[in-house]
Amino acid sequence: MFTYDAPQDLLSGRIILVTGAGDGIGKAAAHAYAAHGATVILLGRTLEKLEQVYDELEAEGYPQPAIVPMNLETAAEHDYIELTNQLEETFGRLDGILHNASILGVRTSLESYDPIIWQQVMQVNVNAPFLLTQTLMPLLRRSDDASVIFTSSGVGRKGRAHWGAYAVSKFATEGMAQVMADELENISSVRVNCINPGATRTAMRAYAYPAEAPETNPTPEQIMPVYLYLMGSDSSKVNGQSLDAQGDGAA
Ligand code: NDP
DSSP states (O other): OOOOOOOTTTTTTOEEEEETTTSHHHHHHHHHHHHTTOEEEEEESOHHHHHHHHHHHHHHTOOOOEEEEOOTTTOOHHHHHHHHHHHHHHTSOOOEEEEOOOOOOOOSOGGGOOHHHHHHHHIIIIIHHHHHHHHHHHHHHTSSSEEEEEEOOGGGTSOOTTOHHHHHHHHHHHHHHHHHHHHHTTTOSEEEEEEEOOSOSSHHHHHHOTTSOGGGSOOGGGGHHHHHHHHSGGGTTOOSOEEETTSOOOO
16 A cells, blocks of 8 residues: 555645546545645536535535536537536636546457447546646636646556556556656646545446456555645645555655
8 A cells, every 4th residue: 555644734725626526536535635634626527425525524624615516528619618617717726637537438359349439538538627627727827836736547547358448548648648748847836746546435346347356455545645646735746647556655
């Protein structure tokens, strides 16, 4: 497991957007970031889940979060612009984005892959994070220390049969993060990295591996150290890397 002991005030005063914040790893990250002082913007497609997380953060006495209901499969340019305008008006800047929302698509060969599902997976997993980051870049550039984190996967580093568009989307994610990181290196205070969570006890994992006993995998809460490390100032010099949540520690 990646080990990192985050100071309690690691993210104090920071404004951080988390996509897919209503469930699984994104929900745990929203909690972890808020617990370390961040104002978290909860983006997702199921309003009730976002409201539940909102209530939990408020009950803990963390900084008041914000909710952005958005379906990344159907969001259009004007939705991203509207979000940017809202964030600019409310916060004036953005200190981090965790691109966490993804869909699995179907598990079948590329030969028989449904082209419509292919497009859906690419839209949610690749195109939406690209559009969101591009639109929000002016707000990220206003931060002294902004961190953009994309979510990868083991199948985004080595292709595996029957992982289809999901695997290809994760290769694209790794590539997008590398290109963006290289472009921003030395010319801005925005850094860009990837996290590969590894097998984690969520709905997506259960769907992908129905025969597996869920308790064999760590919970989302247990893999949070790398998510905190890459979002906070201890990683301010780290750019263009792809880290494993269940790999070696920061030290
Ligand atoms: P979950 O399916 O448990 O959660 C995904 C979240 O993304 C949900 O909150 C979901 O919303 C949201 N989401 C999905 N589609 C959209 C959309 N169109 N618009 C907005 N939000 C959307 O997944 P995990 O927590 O397991 O995965 C999180 C990330 O980690 C993903 O990028 C995944 O690829 C990656 N990953 C996970 C692994 C694992 O073992 N769990 C292993 C390797 C990588 P809703 O709740 O409304 O459905």
